[in-house]
Amino acid sequence: MSIQLKNLTHVYSGGTAFESVALHDISFEIRDGDFLALVGHTGCGKSTLVQHLNGLLKPTSGQVLVDGEDLNGEHVDRRKLRMRIGLVFQYPEYQLFEETVAKDIAFGPKNLGLSAAEIEERVRTAMAQVHLNYDKYARRSPFELSGGQMRRVAIAGVLAMQPKTLILDEPTAGLDPHGRDRILGIVRELHQSGTTVVMVSHSMDDVARLATRVVVLAHGSLLADGTPREIFRQREMMEEAGLGVPEASRLVQALRARGLDLPDDLYTQDELYDHLLRLWKEANPC
Amino acid sequence: MLKNITLGQYYPVDSWVHRLDPRVKILLTIALIVAVFLVRSMVGYAILLTFIFLASCLANVPFRLMIKGLKPLRFILILTFLLNLFFQSGGGEQEILVHWWIITITRAGLRQAVFFSARLALLVICTSLMTLTTSPIQLSDGIELLLSPLKIIHFPAHELAMMMSIALRFIPTLLEEADKIMKAQMARGADFESGNLIKRAKAMVPLLVPLFVSAFRRAGDLAMAMEARCYHGGEGRTRLRVLKLTRHDLFAVIAVALLIGVIILERAAMPDGWPL
Ligand SMILES: Nc1ncnc2c1ncn2[C@@H]1O[C@H](COP(=O)(O)OP(=O)(O)OP(=O)(O)O)[C@@H](O)[C@H]1O
Ligand SMILES: [Mg+2]
Numbered sequence: 001m002s003i004q005l006k007n008l009t010h011v012y013s014g015g016t017a018f019e020s021v022a023l024h025d026i027s028f029e030i031r032d033g034d035f036l037a038l039v040g041h042t043g044c045g046k047s048t049l050v051q052h053l054n055g056l057l058k059p060t061s062g063q064v065l066v067d068g069e070d071l072n073g074e075h076v077d078r079r080k081l082r083m084r085i086g087l088v089f090q091y092p093e094y095q096l097f098e099e100t101v102a103k104d105i106a107f108g109p110k111n112l113g114l115s116a117a118e119i120e121e122r123v124r125t126a127m128a129q130v131h132l133n134y135d136k137y138a139r140r141s142p143f144e145l146s147g148g149q150m151r152r153v154a155i156a157g158v159l160a161m162q163p164k165t166l167i168l169d170e171p172t173a174g175l176d177p178h179g180r181d182r183i184l185g186i187v188r189e190l191h192q193s194g195t196t197v198v199m200v201s202h203s204m205d206d207v208a209r210l211a212t213r214v215v216v217l218a219h220g221s222l223l224a225d226g227t228p229r230e231i232f233r234q235r236e237m238m239e240e241a242g243l244g245v246p247e248a249s250r251l252v253q254a255l256r257a258r259g260l261d262l263p264d265d266l267y268t269q270d271e272l273y274d275h276l277l278r279l280w281k282e283a284n285p286c
Numbered sequence: 287m288l289k290n291i292t293l294g295q296y297y298p299v300d301s302w303v304h305r306l307d308p309r310v311k312i313l314l315t316i317a318l319i320v321a322v323f324l325v326r327s328m329v330g331y332a333i334l335l336t337f338i339f340l341a342s343c344l345a346n347v348p349f350r351l352m353i354k355g356l357k358p359l360r361f362i363l364i365l366t367f368l369l370n371l372f373f374q375s376g377g378g379e380q381e382i383l384v385h386w387w388i389i390t391i392t393r394a395g396l397r398q399a400v401f402f403s404a405r406l407a408l409l410v411i412c413t414s415l416m417t418l419t420t421s422p423i424q425l426s427d428g429i430e431l432l433l434s435p436l437k438i439i440h441f442p443a444h445e446l447a448m449m450m451s452i453a454l455r456f457i458p459t460l461l462e463e464a465d466k467i468m469k470a471q472m473a474r475g476a477d478f479e480s481g482n483l484i485k486r487a488k489a490m491v492p493l494l495v496p497l498f499v500s501a502f503r504r505a506g507d508l509a510m511a512m513e514a515r516c517y518h519g520g521e522g523r524t525r526l527r528v529l530k531l532t533r534h535d536l537f538a539v540i541a542v543a544l545l546i547g548v549i550i551l552e553r554a555a556m557p558d559g560w561p562l
Contacts, residue, residue, distance in 0.1 A: 079472075082472065082475060087473040088473075095496055097495035107476070157474055158474060
């Protein structure tokens with residue numbers, strides 16, 4: 001399933017004193033199997049953009065095409081579509097409402113109209129995906145859990161619909177490093193098992209570790225779109241967009257400035273490590 | 287989705303009307319409401335509407351916005367119109383315009399229907415002028431000061447104003463929150479729009495539970511923050527913005543007084559018992 005944005009523009013509160021252009025003429029395509037990282041400074045329109053991808057917001061002008069068909073066309077069942085394109089909001093733990101964790105996760109599958117047995121099965125699978133023990137947590141109230149656990153329940157609630165494409169809006173915001181790694185691990189597993197992933201993130205290191213593609217927004221416009229390697233070598237552009245580059249890239253720049261023979265497009269720690277090891281071996285042939 | 291509610295929605299621009307003392311604005315709005323009830327003919331309404339239109343120009347507020355404030359009331363307006371149209375009884379001219387089956391529309395009925403819907407619409411437009419040009423904080427300041435003479439009989443003017451400003455402060459926040467939760471549930475396939483009444487009421491549960499949870503959390507946080515800053519009620523509390531009457535307030539009072547004078551003349555010019 002491909003999602004294509006065509007000249008997407010979104011204006012909030014058009015025609016009033018509060019009018020603000022949140023997105024301006026954005027075009028790009030999300031292809032099957034992508035792990036697309038959406039990055040940009042605070043308020044650049046990332047959350048606005050992801051809400052267009054499953055039809056929760058209507059573009060002021062421009063189109064969102066899903067498999068070539070206009071998402072906001074007349075005969076499109078957007079409710080059905082939303083279940084194929086799962087969206088996890090920023091701070092999704094605030095959407096929990098049921099008495100028990102299992103019931104809350106079952107909300108999506110129930111809306112799909114599945115049978116009780118199937119729903120049960122999906123809840124179990126989704127809880128396993130987010131590493132929550134079914135026997136321990138299924139009967140607990142979601143309001144008694146810790147913030148990180150609530151976040152995982154909320155993500156499971158979207159995964160239980162088994163979407164082909166998963167969109168996550170800053171899934172790690174406000175979590176401790178341990179909770180963050182946990183969520184990112186879950187997202188990585190999902191991508192490896194074939195889900196197309198779109199993730200909004202403020203951490204360039206996370207993007208460097210996970211993404212296969214990076215889209216950079218600045219002030220509501222598309223600034224750059226490419227592989228992490230292409231994006232992170234443009235250090236000045238990334239600084240100007242208020243983002244910076246991964247730690248490894250920064251280190252590479254500093255080392256190159258001191259005359260070390262390193263390629264300028266390294267961006268992961270592993271790569272840098274390999275190159276440094278090579279240099280060290282060349283310098284100390286034993 | 288839930289954003290298009292104008293009544294009680296401040297329009298933040300700077301203007302002569304915005305800078306008027308909120309106490310004066312509240313009293314003048316009450317005067318305008320009285321004027322609406324004094325009017326006896328469509329001419330009077332035309333005069334009032336012209337006045338409000340000029341005021342909205344002075345206030346830099348698009349007149350369109352005030353008209354938009356009528357939208358949530360459209361059913362009440364239509365109902366008022368229809369009830370008056372069909373159930374006008376006795377008095378006035380009984381000239382029949384339409385007679386079909388059990389439906390009879392008289393000229394007097396039509397006139398009455400137009401008259402009362404216009405009255406309702408003007409009431410809303412008058413108050414919109416105030417709420418669009420006065421920030422909620424100013425509004426509750428004004429109300430507190432206007433009610434403070436009642437403190438002598440132990441009327442909780444300060445507490446009332448504080449509750450009101452907190453409530454007003456949180457309306458947009460809660461609306462935004464509701465919008466967000468609604469979207470999050472829609473992303474999980476929730477359906478808020480179709481089905482019968484019971485199904486729709488049930489569909490609200492996934493929206494209302496998180497909304498209440500977050501409202502209580504916010505209320506708790508706010509109480510804690512106020513206490514941490516030594517809030518202990520109205521006694522001995524001084525104000526950051528001290529309200530002062532100026533020359534401009536006097537002008538506004540004179541303008542409204544003139545308007546009411548004109549309306550009273552209009553009322554006197556109309557024959558007794560009109561329009562009923
Ligand atoms: N409901 C709304 N009404 C009006 N303006 C809005 C609304 N939501 C967002 N905006 C404005 O649109 C712009 C983009 O907001 P958005 O939430 O998409 O930013 P973001 O990139 O997700 O930021 P963050 O990184 O802080 O989450 C901001 O300037 C914001 O003020
Ligand atoms: Mg955001």
